[in-house]
Amino acid sequence: MAATKLMEVEDLKVRFKTENGYVSTVNGVTFSILEGETLAIVGESGSGKSVTSLALMGILPSNGEVYEGEMTFKDKDLRKLSKKEYRGLRGKEISMIFQEPMTALNPVFTIGFQLRETIILHFKMKKEQAHQRGIEMLQLVGIPDAEKVMTRFPHQLSGGMRQRVMIAIALSCNPSLLIADEPTTALDVTIQAQILTLMRNLKKNSNTSIMIITHDLGVVAEIADRVIVMYAGEVVEEAPVYELFENPMHPYTKGLMASIPKVHDVVDDLYSIEGTVPNPADMPAGCKFHPRCPLASAECTKIRPELKQMNEQHAVRCIKV
Amino acid sequence: MNVVIEEKVTSNPNPVTKRMKKQAFRLLKSKTGMLGIIIVFFVTLMAVFAPVLAPFDPAKTNVVSRLLPPFWMEGGTTEYLLGTDNLGRDILSRIIYGSRISLMVGIAAVIVAGAIGMILGLIAGYYGKIFDFIIMRTVDSILAIPTILFMLIVLAVLGPSIPTLILVLGGTSWVTYARMVRSETLSVKERDYVRSAKAIGAKDFRIITKYILPNVISSFIVIATLNVATIIILEASLSFLGLGIQPPDVSWGLMLSDGRQYIATSWWVATFPGLAITITVLGVIFLGDWLRDELDPKMKD
Numbered sequence: 001m002a003a004t005k006l007m008e009v010e011d012l013k014v015r016f017k018t019e020n021g022y023v024s025t026v027n028g029v030t031f032s033i034l035e036g037e038t039l040a041i042v043g044e045s046g047s048g049k050s051v052t053s054l055a056l057m058g059i060l061p062s063n064g065e066v067y068e069g070e071m072t073f074k075d076k077d078l079r080k081l082s083k084k085e086y087r088g089l090r091g092k093e094i095s096m097i098f099q100e101p102m103t104a105l106n107p108v109f110t111i112g113f114q115l116r117e118t119i120i121l122h123f124k125m126k127k128e129q130a131h132q133r134g135i136e137m138l139q140l141v142g143i144p145d146a147e148k149v150m151t152r153f154p155h156q157l158s159g160g161m162r163q164r165v166m167i168a169i170a171l172s173c174n175p176s177l178l179i180a181d182e183p184t185t186a187l188d189v190t191i192q193a194q195i196l197t198l199m200r201n202l203k204k205n206s207n208t209s210i211m212i213i214t215h216d217l218g219v220v221a222e223i224a225d226r227v228i229v230m231y232a233g234e235v236v237e238e239a240p241v242y243e244l245f246e247n248p249m250h251p252y253t254k255g256l257m258a259s260i261p262k263v264h265d266v267v268d269d270l271y272s273i274e275g276t277v278p279n280p281a282d283m284p285a286g287c288k289f290h291p292r293c294p295l296a297s298a299e300c301t302k303i304r305p306e307l308k309q310m311n312e313q314h315a316v317r318c319i320k321v
Numbered sequence: 322m323n324v325v326i327e328e329k330v331t332s333n334p335n336p337v338t339k340r341m342k343k344q345a346f347r348l349l350k351s352k353t354g355m356l357g358i359i360i361v362f363f364v365t366l367m368a369v370f371a372p373v374l375a376p377f378d379p380a381k382t383n384v385v386s387r388l389l390p391p392f393w394m395e396g397g398t399t400e401y402l403l404g405t406d407n408l409g410r411d412i413l414s415r416i417i418y419g420s421r422i423s424l425m426v427g428i429a430a431v432i433v434a435g436a437i438g439m440i441l442g443l444i445a446g447y448y449g450k451i452f453d454f455i456i457m458r459t460v461d462s463i464l465a466i467p468t469i470l471f472m473l474i475v476l477a478v479l480g481p482s483i484p485t486l487i488l489v490l491g492g493t494s495w496v497t498y499a500r501m502v503r504s505e506t507l508s509v510k511e512r513d514y515v516r517s518a519k520a521i522g523a524k525d526f527r528i529i530t531k532y533i534l535p536n537v538i539s540s541f542i543v544i545a546t547l548n549v550a551t552i553i554i555l556e557a558s559l560s561f562l563g564l565g566i567q568p569p570d571v572s573w574g575l576m577l578s579d580g581r582q583y584i585a586t587s588w589w590v591a592t593f594p595g596l597a598i599t600i601t602v603l604g605v606i607f608l609g610d611w612l613r614d615e616l617d618p619k620m621k622d
Contacts, residue, residue: 059519062449091521098520104513108535117531118521169521 006176006209007033007056012069014048014055023281025051027233028069030307033177038203038210040224040241042217042256046277048233049213053179056211057096058086074176092122095170099182101162105154111138111165112150115172122173137168141198160191164198171202180212184219196222217260221245226313229253232278232288235307239314249316251293287318295320354611360604368420375414376402380569383409388587404589406579412589415571416597422572423598426487427553433491435545438498443529443537445499446506457503460496468493469558476564486565490552501544505537539613546609550602557598573598 014026026048033039041049054060056071058078071078073094081089090096098104106114115134119125125133131150138146141164154162163183170178180199184192200223203210212223220227220241227244229237229252237250248254258271275292278284284291290300299319307317367374387409392399403412445456472489479485509515510533518532557574559565561581566572573594580591 057520059516087522087524089522090519091523096517096520098513098517100513104517106514106518106532106536109531117523121522121527166517169517 004035005032006035006037006074007211008070008072009052009056010070010072012052012055012066012071014051014060014064014066016061017063017065018281020281024067025233025280026055029230029233029235031228031235031238033209033211035176035209036203036207038200038212038223038225040220040227041211041213041230042215042220042227043230044215044277046232046280047230049230050181052230053096053181053211053213056179057090057094059090088122091118091175092173093175094177094179095173095175096179096181097163097166097170097183100186101159101166102186104166105162107154109153110150111152111154111157115150115165115169118169119172133172134168137172138165140171140202141165141168142194143168159187160194163187163191163195167195167198167202171206171208174206175208177209177211180210182214183212185214185216192219193222199223217256229256232283233280234288234317235315236289236317237315238307243314247314249310249314249321250289250318251295251320252289255292255294289318351611351614353607354614357604357607357609357611360600361608364420364424364601364604367417368424371417371421375411375417376400377411377414379410379415379418379571381410385409388583388590390587391589403593404587406576406590407583407587412576412593415576416573416594419571419573419576419594420597420601422483422566422570423553423556423574423601426483426490426556426566426572427549429487430490430494430552430556431545431548433487434493434495434548435498435541436495437491438495439502439534439541441495442499442502443506443533446503447510447525447529447533453503456499460499463493463496468555469562472555472559473562473564476559481559481564481567483566483570486556486559490555494548494552494555497544497548498541501540502537505540506533509533509536543609543613546605546612549605553598553602 009029009031012026012029013024015022015024025046029048029052031039041052043049051060051064054064055066056073056078058081060066066079073089076089078086078089105111109117112131112134115137116127116130119130119133120127123130134150135146138149143149143161143164149157149161149165154165157165163186167183178199183199184195187195196219199210199212202208210223212219214220224241226240227238228235229244229250231252237244237248237253239247239249244253245257248257252273255271255273259273261270273292278288278291284301286299286301286303287293287296287305290296293300297320303319305317305319307315308321309315310321383405386401386405387407389398389401389405389409390396391404392402394404401411401413403416405411406415441456445453472493475489476485515528515532518528523532553574556565556572557577560572560575561578566575568575576594577591577598580587580589580594583590
């Protein structure tokens with residue numbers, strides 16, 4: 001792929017202030033998103049994937065901060081932007097959709113109002129124009145009877161509908177990058193498939209890059225071009241999607257793959273990775289995955305592995321490969 | 322869940338009149354809401370048209386006809402429908418005139434208190450940190466002072482007048498609003514729609530006014546209506562202690578305290594202003610309940 005890099009993240013570190021001092025939840029994450037690409041970030045709860053996306057948007061909770069690293073978007077250093085410049089970027093250049101479509105819309109305003117808000121905020125449009133654009137956006141995301149939906153309140157729509165509205169709002173200003181934080185987790189399987197197809201088609205037509213955060217490998221296989229696997233605030237493996245599914249190298253990724261139920265194999269017990277993600281306040285020494293790793297040896301408890309480039313596109317953080 | 326997309330097309334072409342009709346219909350359906358509106362409407366009417374409605378000058382004394390009972394009792398006359406007080410003043414006229422001050426003080430003080438409390442509560446809840454600390458500790462210290470005592474001191478120093486009374490009442494009761502609004506703001510600001518508002522690049526001011534305030538306002542209105550009631554009663558207490566409304570002005574609270582010493586012999590002197598307070602307060606509360614439901618979009622199905 002010779003496409004240009006849209007977003008570059010270099011050694012990103014995020015920490016949160018707690019009662020017991022600072023806790024670092026993202027520890028030096030490096031990746032880039034190419035133009036028109038779909039990048040999936042995979043990992044368990046607590047692996048730092050959502051925090052990474054909030055850091056990119058500049059909307060970390062008030063006790064969180066980026067304390068090291070660089071984030072570059074279209075040659076702009078995001079950490080050096082003023083509050084105002086960042087606001088101009090959000091929604092217009094980078095949009096975000098959230099996990100819970102049930103709560104991500106303001107319950108006291110109609111869908112139309114919320115769509116118009118975003119459009120008017122970034123383009124100095126008249127209300128009627130914005131309304132028209134809102135209707136077009138709703139039609140684009142496959143909502144029948146868009147004009148009527150504009151007058152509805154969020155609670156009058158189903159979950160799938162609301163997620164479509166969220167996507168319509170996120171796309172209404174033609175962003176270059178769409179960050180989707182588990183966009184299908186809260187939806188029924190059939191609706192999930194519809195939303196993923198929708199996102200794929202939108203990307204094809206508008207050349208928007210998508211960064212999708214998920215723990216569902218099915219979603220990854222469905223939509224992603226490239227995948228980053230995160231564990232305990234670090235990237236442990238990075239590869240194109242086919243490569244990753246064909247040839248997972250990191251024991252954690254292998255474990256994730258093995259945990260997917262397969263329809264044609266009859267097994268008594270489903271494979272699962274023992275244990276849980278370590279507490280960010282109390283990280284194990286050496287490789288962070290070693291307490292749960294089937295291949296762990298004495299070495300793993302001491303040496304912190306670097307991200308090794310296996311071939312041009314495949315990188316792994318493990319001393320055993 | 323509830324997909325309402327395929328709703329049958331209604332024939333009414335104008336959505337605005339349609340919505341107003343719907344609102345009116347819901348109001349008719351809510352009996353207490355209707356009652357609240359009627360009561361508040363009549364009390365307001367009474368206050369506005371007091372000079373036309375009142376049969377007598379409320380301050381005119383008549384020693385000959387003092388402490389006359391209401392007309393249906395023995396010794397009462399239809400001239401003084403609700404009887405007279407210890408100075409021979411017509412109670413009905415005084416109630417009609419009293420509604421002016423009681424309502425004005427009640428509503429104005431609630432507006433003052435609500436505005437201060439809403440703004441400070443939103444700031445404390447949304448920005449947190451040092452703002453929160455300063456505002457909330459101020460609230461705590463105000464709550465630690467006995468309200469009536471504080472108001473008496475201020476009124477004694479500044480001298481009792483209606484504007485001072487309003488400011489003092491408003492200046493002490495904003496704390497309830499500030500606390501309520503702050504805690505609601507704290508919970509609302511963590512919701513996803515506030516995060517997504519940030520994600521579309523909305524300014525703080527916009528987030529506060531469009532995303533947080535409308536989601537806080539329903540509890541606010543309930544407290545405000547209840548507060549109108551409390552303030553009418555507080556004003557009565559202050560007038561009773563002599564630092565509230567000063568004669569020849571008349572308020573229900575003042576009448577109540579005037580009538581207190583005759584309660585054993587002439588019950589009507591205190592009872593009718595008391596009834597006026599109760600009915601008005603009830604009306605305001607009913608109205609507030611209805612408004613709260615009306616402001617909640619989930620109730621509009």
